[in-house]
Amino acid sequence: MTSDIPEVVINRLPLYARALTTLAAAGETVVSSQTLGEQLDVTPAQIRKDLSYFGRFGKQGRGYNVDDLLDRLREILGLDRSWSVCVVGIGRLGQAILEYDGFAQQGFDTVAAFDAAPDVAGRTIQGIEVRSMDDLEDYLTSEQVDIAVVAVPAEAAQAVVDRLVESGVHAILNYAPISAHVPEGVSIRQIDPVVMMQGMTYYLKELAPNAS
């Protein structure tokens, strides 16, 4: 099933699940693809097409049952279980990530942290002991870690990604400002606010081409 479904479709499913969670919390029991689409700036046709990869949902003209569709999406995405996370690089950003409670709320449990600096390794942040980078491979081969968050400086990032992959990690969230490479079969997502701003300045420039 995996290879047949475009990654861009998979990446939209968490947005659908989040919108349905909000609707369910508000007591809504049925939602149309029209309403869901308006909330997400996606066309109703796109939503129907995306969901059609996974079977039949809803009835023509009747909309989707909110709880049923949410349950099914959570099952498809694996959100009905918890996942273990390690954070590599405990500078300012890594610390902020350890302190962020949004991951645990959604079933992403941070179980370990690593840093190369001797004065950082050994510290405990949010109940997580920061380990030495020297212990990375030993830890990853003996403990279950599903997702690694990379928050090291750019120049160290690809080497860290390589070490994670070699130790069996199959999903990486990369905050370092590089386009990191992973082999086939490993997922990686890049979070880069500067690149996102740089994609918007193109449009700002068009608005006021003579400004400086």
Next chain:
Amino acid sequence: MTSDIPEVVINRLPLYARALTTLAAAGETVVSSQTLGEQLDVTPAQIRKDLSYFGRFGKQGRGYNVDDLLDRLREILGLDRSWSVCVVGIGRLGQAILEYDGFAQQGFDTVAAFDAAPDVAGRTIQGIEVRSMDDLEDYLTSEQVDIAVVAVPAEAAQAVVDRLVESGVHAILNYAPISAHVPEGVSIRQIDPVVMMQGMTYYLKELAPNAS
């Protein structure tokens, strides 16, 4: 020109610029679309097609002149000037954003910060005075702010986005975990690490469907 070029193309240009910056720093003067593509996991054909929107670059079989292409991309994206940024919501995340020096290094100067909490407004963080949310409209209509970074809780985010748009902000980087809406002519980018993780767990689940 703006409306003719797909947003997905615009969003790749900063990645090209970043790779070229690295190549230039390493003393490289010429690069092929093949080499650039390998660095970015983009096909050479895609790179050539993306760049063709903006004119002719490089010569068949000779590759691109690194400095020339970088200069042109910086000009196209508006990276040859600086942009002013405000941060709204100075909780843990907002503080980390104020402390992050990667924006200023790339020409994104944080000029103001806002928070609704009386005990946060009035504080100074990284030389930036945190202002009351009550002052948002006055500030934005009297000072130049190009990009707003939204780091408020989910339930407050859409209202903050609406206030920013009404005060003339045309580019928003949203860290709040909602799909925020903006009218046509305003750019918005969402940064949501949880959604990114949820798009990867689909593939993890496929790898080990029986794990729990």
